[in-house]
Amino acid sequence: DAGVTQSPTHLIKTRGQQVTLRCSPKSGHDTVSWYQQALGQGPQFIFQYYEEEERQRGNFPDRFSGHQFPNYSSELNVNALLLGDSALYLCASSALAGLGFHEQYFGPGTRLTVT
Amino acid sequence: AQSVTQLDSQVPVFEEAPVELRCNYSSSVSVYLFWYVQYPNQGLQLLLKYLSGSTLVKSINGFEAEFNKSQTSFHLRKPSVHISDTAEYFCAVSVSYFNFGNEKLTFGTGTRLTIIP
Numbered sequence: 386d387a388g389v390t391q392s393p394t395h396l397i398k399t400r401g402q403q404v405t406l407r408c409s410p411k412s413g414h415d416t417v418s419w420y421q422q423a424l425g426q427g428p429q430f431i432f433q434y435y436e437e438e439e440r441q442r443g444n445f446p447d448r449f450s451g452h453q454f455p456n457y458s459s460e461l462n463v464n465a466l467l468l469g470d471s472a473l474y475l476c477a478s479s480a481l482a483g484l485g486f487h488e489q490y491f492g493p494g495t496r497l498t499v500t
Numbered sequence: 501a502q503s504v505t506q507l508d509s510q511v512p513v514f515e516e517a518p519v520e521l522r523c524n525y526s527s528s529v530s531v532y533l534f535w536y537v538q539y540p541n542q543g544l545q546l547l548l549k550y551l552s553g554s555t556l557v558k559s560i561n562g563f564e565a566e567f568n569k570s571q572t573s574f575h576l577r578k579p580s581v582h583i584s585d586t587a588e589y590f591c592a593v594s595v596s597y598f599n600f601g602n603e604k605l606t607f608g609t610g611t612r613l614t615i616i617p
Contacts, residue, residue, distance in 0.1 A: 389543075418604065427590050427607030428544070441604055475543055486532070486551055489605065491543040
């Protein structure tokens with residue numbers, strides 16, 4: 386089992402550009418959540434996708450958007466990049482269906498640097 | 501809304517000494533509580549969790565945490581630390597109703613644990 390995978394590992398973009406980050410969930414998982422971890426901070430929840438729909442959203446501007454595909458993989462898109470968007474972007478997957486607690490498994494993250 | 505406070509940003513500890521990492525939370529509804537560990541250049545790993553029942557929860561590598569509802573705390577402890585415990589530790593909460601374990605996680609700012617040989 387490959388676990389949660391993310392690509393690319395590192396990315397450097399210029400202010401004003403757009404970026405797409407990708408996440409493949411752990412086998413058997415149908416829910417993907419995205420978090421932003423700025424340097425020296427804890428992760429902040431961006432949004433969660435289930436059944437190709439945005440299920441929950443944190444306090445992030447509309448420049449942050451996402452998508453979930455039928456195979457449950459997901460993309461995070463950020464438009465009009467700002468210097469403050471520089472961070473580690475973490476993807477977490479879990480299984481929504483069924484009773485009981487379902488742990489969120491995190492990927493290694495994508496390090497985005499905006500210059 | 502929920503919030504998590506980790507007052508200690510850095511904790512240096514000598515090897516084989518005990519350690520306590522503090523976590524306090526605020527919430528108007530019942531929550532689940534978690535400790536995650538992040539090793540350098542890696543993602544987050546769940547260390548232990550409190551869902552219900554016994555207020556003392558333990559991990560397989562010697563860490564334990566105790567849920568104290570009256571003090572809204574969930575401090576992490578280990579009686580004897582090792583070099584391999586050097587990492588960033590994050591306390592987190594999620595609401596405990598609706599879909600179990602799939603609600604968003606709210607994290608603290610983290611505590612960097614450094615083990616001194």
